[in-house]
Amino acid sequence: MRLRSLIDDADAIIVGIGSGMSSTAGFNHYNHAGMTCAGMADWQKAFGFKSLFDGFYHLYPSLEQQWAYYARYIDFMLREPASQPYLDLRSLIGHKDYFILSTNVDTQVEKTFPAERTCNYQGSFAHLQCKQPCCDEIFDASPYVERMLAGMAGFEIRSENVPRCPHCGWQLVPWVRDDTFLQGTAWRKGLERYEHFARERGSSRVLLLELGVGEMTPGIITLPFWSMTAKLPDAHLLSVNISGDSAPLQLGNKAEAIRADLRTLLAAARVTKVFKPPCQSL
Known part of the structure; x- marks a missing residue:
């Protein structure tokens, strides 16, 4: 060979x-099959998402709803061997x-x-970063995800569980490439x-x-x-x-x-x- x-x-x-x-x-982050594999069929049905990345880049009406999706999505990737x-x-x-x-x-x-x-x-979904960013630091996503999932109801997390930077209090975001990528x-x-x-x-x-x-x-x-x-x-x-x-x-x-x-x-x-x-x- x-x-x-x-x-x-x-x-x-x-x-x-x-x-x-x-x-x-x-x-399969780019098609319907990935939604089922990740256990996100409920989000697909409720919002009409065509792929996992479709849900990731969706403009949600609140941080609580946005992070509910992020938490489920990241949890799937962290748990998979x-x-x-x-x-x-x-x-x-x-x-x-x-x-x-x-x-x-x-x-x-x-x-x-x-x-x-x-x-x-x-970058990697295994870590979060300050959205500004205010510091040269990335954070383990696991404890934040666990806390969000524990308090999730339907398609929202609790407001107090939105991940915040421990240094400035601004929102944390997944450490993956976008216009604020650290x-x-x-x-x-x-x-x-x-x-x-x-x-x-x-x-x-x-x-x-x-x-x-x-x-x-x-x-x-x-x-x-x-x-x-x-x-x-x-x-x-x-x-x-x-x-x-x-x-x-x-x-x-x-x-x-x-x-x-x-x-x-x-x-x-x-x-x-x-x-x-x-x-x-x-």
């Missing part, structure tokens, strides 16, 4: 994980020198890989880990592996991966996506693409053994 062969031959692997990876894991595609990926690359750059915010990367090998470029110490450290890894492995055989990366934010994974593939002397790019199988022509034989379902491909690669003939005695 090509994927397994490239992984085994690489000295270092940089994995770019996009929304397609979580979709194949069952986290690491899914099989992520576990299969860990099995495939865990013995290698690797780094994960992710645009997903659903906590699956954090549950599967050690923090020192990851960069959550778009690119503070936690974010910068993740980015620095990624940049240091890429810089230090530049002269080795580097596999740049794109998994389920779409076209919404090409400047985070796709374009930098193309640039590294072109510049590094022994780099190779493999892109895997269910919707396309074309590699950038300007990279020639340094890049290739596979059109496949990631759940199926990663599971098959995990159990595939690359045959290496035994040493022959002289």
Whole structure:
């Protein structure tokens, strides 16, 4: 199998994980199926939401109602264990020198890989931040979510349970990219880990592996991966996506693409053994 062969031959692997990876894991944030999976069918019926993100970006009449949805949505992501595609990926690359750059915010990367090998470029629903923000601090979402759920009635939480910044009293918001996203110490450290890894492995055989990366934010994974593939002397790019199988022509034989379902491909690669003939005695 090509994927397994490239992984085994690489000295270092940089994995770019996009929304397609979580979709194949069952986290369908963009369609109706995700609402049912997350136990949010009541919100779908009452408000007509077409997807989990539809509900997340909805303009609610009150903070109490907005945070009722947020609390249910975040609780779903926090409770879900690491899914099989992520576990299969860990099995495939865990013995290698690797780094994960992710645009997903659903906590699956954090549950599967050690923090020192990851960069959550778009943040994570596992944390909250001050909306202003007044401070360079992110907060564990779990205790806030538990308190909101305990006092929830119907589609609203209690006013006193709206998450507030302990420093200024202003509203907390999920630590995910929007116009108030905190690119503070936690974010910068993740980015620095990624940049240091890429810089230090530049002269080795580097596999740049794109998994389920779409076209919404090409400047985070796709374009930098193309640039590294072109510049590094022994780099190779493999892109895997269910919707396309074309590699950038300007990279020639340094890049290739596979059109496949990631759940199926990663599971098959995990159990595939690359045959290496035994040493022959002289």
